[in-house]
Amino acid sequence: LAGWTNFSEAGTVKWSFSNAGSTSNPYAKVTAFNSGQASVISWLITPTISLAGKVNPILTFKNTDGYDNGATLKVYISTNYNGTDPTTATWTELNANISTGHTSGYGPFVGSGNINLSAYTGNVHIAFKYVGSAPSKTTTYEIDDVKFIAN
DSSP states (O other), X not given: OTTSEEEEEESSOOOEEEOTTOTTSOEEEEOOTTOOOSOEEEEEEXXXXXXXXXXXXXXXXXXXXXXXXXXXXXXXXXXXXXXXXXXXXXXXXXXXXXXXXXXXXXXXXXXXXXXXXXXXXXXXXXXXXXXXXXXXXXXXXXXXXXXXXXX
């Protein structure tokens, strides 16, 4: 997670680095499980991405959910994030395929789909925002293979 912003808006839960015993495939993970916190809002935000001069920029990533009981993961883009507090920026939700519904374990990693960023120019940030609570909404989310592709 080096270089990324890991910010807790509510509660103290932050995203963590995990590799589930395999150092060859690390990923980011977040959950409200066992946190004891009535409100968990946790952001994981990319370093600055320059879209200047990029043609057909696309965002892709893989994600999975585990023990789904109502917590949510959404993906956003900002053109005015200042690098510190995401609550002061304007964020636009991106249409991504987010894994859901795996209530008795983890589902397979699924692709987000090709998320077209061509409506944006200049410097942007992408945010993964988790919203949950304990003990009622503790879904675990994992993200992996975040990629930006452009011509």
